Amino acid sequence: MSTPLRLGIAGLGTVGAGVIKIVRKQASLLQHRCGREITISAVSARSRDKDRGVNISAYAWEDDPVALATRDDVDVFVELMGGSDGPAKAATEAALAAGKHVVTANKAMLATHGQLLAGLAEQTGCALRYEAAVAGGIPVVKSLGEGLAGNEITRVMGVMNGSCNYILTRMESAGLTYEEVFDEANALGFLEADPELDVGGIDAAHKLAILSALAFGTRVDFDGVEIEGIGRVKIEDIRHAADMGYRIKLLGVAQMTGRGLEQRMAPCLVPALSPIGQLEGGTNMVVIEGSDVGQIVLRGAGAGEGPTASAVMGDVCDIARGLRLPVFGQPAETLATAPRTQSATPAPYYLRMALHDKPGALAKIATVLGEAGISINRMRQYGHADDEAPVLIVTHKTTRAALNQALEAMEGTGVVTAAPVALRIESV
Amino acid sequence: MSTPLRLGIAGLGTVGAGVIKIVRKQASLLQHRCGREITISAVSARSRDKDRGVNISAYAWEDDPVALATRDDVDVFVELMGGSDGPAKAATEAALAAGKHVVTANKAMLATHGQLLAGLAEQTGCALRYEAAVAGGIPVVKSLGEGLAGNEITRVMGVMNGSCNYILTRMESAGLTYEEVFDEANALGFLEADPELDVGGIDAAHKLAILSALAFGTRVDFDGVEIEGIGRVKIEDIRHAADMGYRIKLLGVAQMTGRGLEQRMAPCLVPALSPIGQLEGGTNMVVIEGSDVGQIVLRGAGAGEGPTASAVMGDVCDIARGLRLPVFGQPAETLATAPRTQSATPAPYYLRMALHDKPGALAKIATVLGEAGISINRMRQYGHADDEAPVLIVTHKTTRAALNQALEAMEGTGVVTAAPVALRIESV
Structure with a gap:
C-alpha cells in the first residue's frame, strides 16, 4: 500500500x-488518510496555455485524453471533460479497458452509458466512481450505495440543479419574471453553455436516473424519466403557491411502485416550511427514504470548484484505500429492467389557465374535471386581462393520466386560451 | 467472495x-449488494427466553459474549450490549484479538477506549466499524471519514441526543416545565436507564468525541469535552430565546482552533429558522464544514430499532464487500494529541439571573461585565417575584474565560440570588 496512487486528469475547468x-x-493529510501518496502524472485539456490559477508545468501533457487515460504512469483516470459521448466516453472506455480506475463528474455520460461502462469496469476489475456527478459535494452516492445498503430504498427525491433553484428562489425574493432572472443567471455564468440542460430539467434528470439505478438496483434508464423544465413557471405561479403555503421547486422523485419505476423531474409545489421548501439559491438537497432508516436528508453545495473537487477526491481516496464496489451497488448484469410508470402515484395538482371571457366558461372546466373523476379542492378566478379570465384550481389527489385526459378535454371545449400550467403538489 | 459472512450478535434489545x-x-437484497450471503451463526444476551419479536432458535446461543465473539463460525462480532467497560469491552477485545471484525453501536466504549480498540483492530487487520454509535441512521461516520476525506475538516456540529431535543421542543410547544417533560419522557421510555446520560449531555458528548477524532485526526478525547446538560434550562429561557428569534438546542461543537481542539456539548441558542433551529423531536442533525466542500448538513432519525439497525447493516455490508479502513480515518498510532481549549472561540452569550431587589443591583452587574471587558447588547429586567428581580442580558461577543471571570465577580457582589444561567449563542 505504500506506492503512490497516480492520477491522470482530463478536463481542466x-x-x-x-x-x-x-x-x-492536502498532500500530507491525504497521505495520512489513504496510507499512500496521491500524485498527478499527467493532464489533458483543450488548451494548454490557458491560465487556470494552478501551475501544471510539473505534469506531463497529453493533447488526447485517450492517450492520457492509458498512460503507464496513470492509475486513476479522472474524467472532468463532460459530455455524454465524444472524448469523455472514448477515454473512459479506453481507461477501463486498460485496467485503469475511473473517477468522473460526468452525469450525462453515466445517465446515457452507465450500464455499458459499469459492465466494462466490472469485467476488468476497475473502480468507476461518480460521487461528483450527483449533487456536487453532498456524499449522496456513498450514502445511498454504502451507508444505507441494508435498506430497501422506497423513494429518492432531490433538488439537484442549483441554477434552477437559484432562478426560482430569486423570482420569488426579487419579484422578477422568469425571463429576467434567466438573463441575469446567464450573465453571471450560472447556466450551462446550453442553458436548456439546466432549465429544461435535463441535467437534474441525468442525476436522478443515476440515483434510481443505485437505489433500486435497476438499469440506468434516463429515457424513462418524465422531464419538465421550469420555463413555464410564471411569477404569478410562485405567488399563488406562496399564498397557499407552498414553494415551487424543480424536484426529482424516483420511486418503485407496484406498477414499476416512476421517475420524474418537474417543477412541483412543496410545503414552504419543509426542508426542501426552505432550500435557497444554489444549494442542493437529496432526501432518501428506506425501509428501516426512515427518512435521511442530505444538504450542501451542488456545484462549484470546491464542493465538486471534494467529491472527486472522496472517490480518489476510496480507490487509494482499496475500495472496490460494483458501480451501481450490485453487479451490472444483475441490474433489473424495471417497467416504466409515469406519475402513477396520485397527488393533488395545481392548475393555472386563462379562459376566454364568455359565460359558462368556468362551468365547462369544472365539468371536464368532474368527468375525468377529478374533484376540486379550490377554484378561483382572479381578475381579468384582455378578455381573458385567469383561473387557479387546486385539485384533490388524482393521477397524471386522469389529469392528462382532463387537460385534453379542456382544449376541446375551446374555452382555454392556451394549454394550462399543471404542477404536481408533492408531499415531501 | 462467495462464502457467507457470518455474524455473531451480542445484545438482543x-x-x-x-x-x-x-x-x-433483506437476505436476497443483501446478497446482491454484497456479492455474498449474510448469515447469523450465534447470539448472546442476558436472557435467552425473553420475547423479542424474532425467533432466535435457528442460531447457536452463548451465555458469554466473549465466547460468542471468538467462535469459529463467527466472522463479524456485532456488539450491541452497550456500556463503556465490562462485557462489551471484554468481548470486543477478544473478538479483535481473535481476528474477527467488529461492528458496534457502543458510543460510550469508543469514546472511552477508542484509541486502544483502534490500535488492536489495526494490529490484527480487522475492521472496527461504528456508524450506529453516532446519530443513529444518519451515515455521518461514513460521510466524514470517507466521502469528505479530501477535506480538511474545520468544524463539526450536531444535535445528537434525540431525548434532549424532544424535551426542549416539547417544553416550547406544550409550555411545560423541564421537570414535567422529563417525567413524561421517562414514562415513555425515551430516556436511558440512567437519565443523566441523556439530559446531562454525556451520551451526546460521547458521540461528539468520536466525530472529533475522525474529523481532526486526533486521539479520542472524551475528557476534553466541556459538557453541560439541559437540566438548568427553564421554560422562561425558551420563551426569551423565542422572543429574540432563537431556539435552545443541546448542541455539540468540535472545532480545531489555533490554540487547540475545542469540544463542547451544551445547551445553546441557535437561530430559530436555521436547519438546526428547526429540528423537532427526536430527529438528529449533524453539520460538517470542510475546507473545500463548504457546509454539509445531514439529518435523520437518531435512534430507534430501524435506523440504528440500518447503520449496523451498512457497516456489515462494508465488511462483506471487503472494505478495510483505519478506525478513525488514519492509523491509530498517527492520531495526534491535540491541546484542549475550552470555548475559546468568542460568541455572544445569553445570561439570565435573579437579583436581590435592592437599589443599584443592576448597575453592579453592568459594572462587573464592563470590568471583564464584556459589552452588553441588550439588558432587561422583566417583572418581579418575591423580592427578586429577574434580569435578562445578551452580551456582544466574548470569550468563555472573560464570562467566567464576570460570573465569579457577580457572586462577589452579593446581588445575584443564585448562579446565573449562561448560554452561548451559536452561529450555525
Whole structure:
C-alpha cells in the first residue's frame, strides 16, 4: 500500500483546477488518510496555455485524453471533460479497458452509458466512481450505495440543479419574471453553455436516473424519466403557491411502485416550511427514504470548484484505500429492467389557465374535471386581462393520466386560451 | 467472495432484534449488494427466553459474549450490549484479538477506549466499524471519514441526543416545565436507564468525541469535552430565546482552533429558522464544514430499532464487500494529541439571573461585565417575584474565560440570588 496512487486528469475547468489544488495543499493529510501518496502524472485539456490559477508545468501533457487515460504512469483516470459521448466516453472506455480506475463528474455520460461502462469496469476489475456527478459535494452516492445498503430504498427525491433553484428562489425574493432572472443567471455564468440542460430539467434528470439505478438496483434508464423544465413557471405561479403555503421547486422523485419505476423531474409545489421548501439559491438537497432508516436528508453545495473537487477526491481516496464496489451497488448484469410508470402515484395538482371571457366558461372546466373523476379542492378566478379570465384550481389527489385526459378535454371545449400550467403538489 | 459472512450478535434489545429482522427480510437484497450471503451463526444476551419479536432458535446461543465473539463460525462480532467497560469491552477485545471484525453501536466504549480498540483492530487487520454509535441512521461516520476525506475538516456540529431535543421542543410547544417533560419522557421510555446520560449531555458528548477524532485526526478525547446538560434550562429561557428569534438546542461543537481542539456539548441558542433551529423531536442533525466542500448538513432519525439497525447493516455490508479502513480515518498510532481549549472561540452569550431587589443591583452587574471587558447588547429586567428581580442580558461577543471571570465577580457582589444561567449563542 505504500506506492503512490497516480492520477491522470482530463478536463481542466474549475473542477479540474480544484482537484489539482486539493492534491497539492492536502498532500500530507491525504497521505495520512489513504496510507499512500496521491500524485498527478499527467493532464489533458483543450488548451494548454490557458491560465487556470494552478501551475501544471510539473505534469506531463497529453493533447488526447485517450492517450492520457492509458498512460503507464496513470492509475486513476479522472474524467472532468463532460459530455455524454465524444472524448469523455472514448477515454473512459479506453481507461477501463486498460485496467485503469475511473473517477468522473460526468452525469450525462453515466445517465446515457452507465450500464455499458459499469459492465466494462466490472469485467476488468476497475473502480468507476461518480460521487461528483450527483449533487456536487453532498456524499449522496456513498450514502445511498454504502451507508444505507441494508435498506430497501422506497423513494429518492432531490433538488439537484442549483441554477434552477437559484432562478426560482430569486423570482420569488426579487419579484422578477422568469425571463429576467434567466438573463441575469446567464450573465453571471450560472447556466450551462446550453442553458436548456439546466432549465429544461435535463441535467437534474441525468442525476436522478443515476440515483434510481443505485437505489433500486435497476438499469440506468434516463429515457424513462418524465422531464419538465421550469420555463413555464410564471411569477404569478410562485405567488399563488406562496399564498397557499407552498414553494415551487424543480424536484426529482424516483420511486418503485407496484406498477414499476416512476421517475420524474418537474417543477412541483412543496410545503414552504419543509426542508426542501426552505432550500435557497444554489444549494442542493437529496432526501432518501428506506425501509428501516426512515427518512435521511442530505444538504450542501451542488456545484462549484470546491464542493465538486471534494467529491472527486472522496472517490480518489476510496480507490487509494482499496475500495472496490460494483458501480451501481450490485453487479451490472444483475441490474433489473424495471417497467416504466409515469406519475402513477396520485397527488393533488395545481392548475393555472386563462379562459376566454364568455359565460359558462368556468362551468365547462369544472365539468371536464368532474368527468375525468377529478374533484376540486379550490377554484378561483382572479381578475381579468384582455378578455381573458385567469383561473387557479387546486385539485384533490388524482393521477397524471386522469389529469392528462382532463387537460385534453379542456382544449376541446375551446374555452382555454392556451394549454394550462399543471404542477404536481408533492408531499415531501 | 462467495462464502457467507457470518455474524455473531451480542445484545438482543431493540437494535439487535432489528438487525436480525433485516438480515432475514433483506437476505436476497443483501446478497446482491454484497456479492455474498449474510448469515447469523450465534447470539448472546442476558436472557435467552425473553420475547423479542424474532425467533432466535435457528442460531447457536452463548451465555458469554466473549465466547460468542471468538467462535469459529463467527466472522463479524456485532456488539450491541452497550456500556463503556465490562462485557462489551471484554468481548470486543477478544473478538479483535481473535481476528474477527467488529461492528458496534457502543458510543460510550469508543469514546472511552477508542484509541486502544483502534490500535488492536489495526494490529490484527480487522475492521472496527461504528456508524450506529453516532446519530443513529444518519451515515455521518461514513460521510466524514470517507466521502469528505479530501477535506480538511474545520468544524463539526450536531444535535445528537434525540431525548434532549424532544424535551426542549416539547417544553416550547406544550409550555411545560423541564421537570414535567422529563417525567413524561421517562414514562415513555425515551430516556436511558440512567437519565443523566441523556439530559446531562454525556451520551451526546460521547458521540461528539468520536466525530472529533475522525474529523481532526486526533486521539479520542472524551475528557476534553466541556459538557453541560439541559437540566438548568427553564421554560422562561425558551420563551426569551423565542422572543429574540432563537431556539435552545443541546448542541455539540468540535472545532480545531489555533490554540487547540475545542469540544463542547451544551445547551445553546441557535437561530430559530436555521436547519438546526428547526429540528423537532427526536430527529438528529449533524453539520460538517470542510475546507473545500463548504457546509454539509445531514439529518435523520437518531435512534430507534430501524435506523440504528440500518447503520449496523451498512457497516456489515462494508465488511462483506471487503472494505478495510483505519478506525478513525488514519492509523491509530498517527492520531495526534491535540491541546484542549475550552470555548475559546468568542460568541455572544445569553445570561439570565435573579437579583436581590435592592437599589443599584443592576448597575453592579453592568459594572462587573464592563470590568471583564464584556459589552452588553441588550439588558432587561422583566417583572418581579418575591423580592427578586429577574434580569435578562445578551452580551456582544466574548470569550468563555472573560464570562467566567464576570460570573465569579457577580457572586462577589452579593446581588445575584443564585448562579446565573449562561448560554452561548451559536452561529450555525
